[in-house]
Amino acid sequence: MSKGNKITATMNIYEDPLIFKGISNNDETCQKKFFEAYFGIVMGVARRYFKNEDERWNVVNDTFLKVFKNIQSYQLGTNIIAWLRKYATLTALEEIKRKKISFEELTEFMASDNFHEMILPDTPLNVEDLLDLLVELPPSSRTVFNLFAIEGYKHNEIAEMLQISIGTSKWHLNHARKILQEKINTITK
Helix, strand or coil: CCCCCCCCCCCCHHHCHHHHHHHHCCCHHHHHHHHHHHHHHHHHHHHHHCCCHHHHHHHHHHHHHHHHHCHHHCCCCCCHHHHHHHHHHHHHHHHHHHCCCCCCCCCHHHHHHHCCCCCCCCCCCCHHHHHHHHCCCCHHHHHHHHHHHHCCCCHHHHHHHHCCCHHHHHHHHHHHHHHHHHHHHHHHC
């Protein structure tokens, strides 16, 4: 983006095609504005998957590098937040696979025998408290919980993404919910 082009103050950054054109042209000013505008969204996703700050930053940086490289795939006027979250989620999953966080394969019998749908109770805890509890979950269960409960994926989709059985996905979700419910019960007593 040349210095003569100015972003109008009345437009949101996601509505301004000049930002996207600048990012496509590797304009650092446009990239910086975009990064600053959406950092919180991407870091929020990373925080749900990783306890370690360095791992979170790896996900944030890798996500924005991918977004900048593939900015032309974004359709102006569509939900930029959902688009960014998808990139961040996929990047977090790549980081998990890179680190080889293991998913114990359970038989369908064991998974279905131990699986009971539970809904987390209404809680007086704020979002920060819940995020702090979420990152304390075992990595495999935390990942499945994030994908199912927060990102909205179905068990068959999670199983395919993580290369685990549907039963194992269900078991990890149940395991995460039990741990979270126990922690919430302990805190709110």
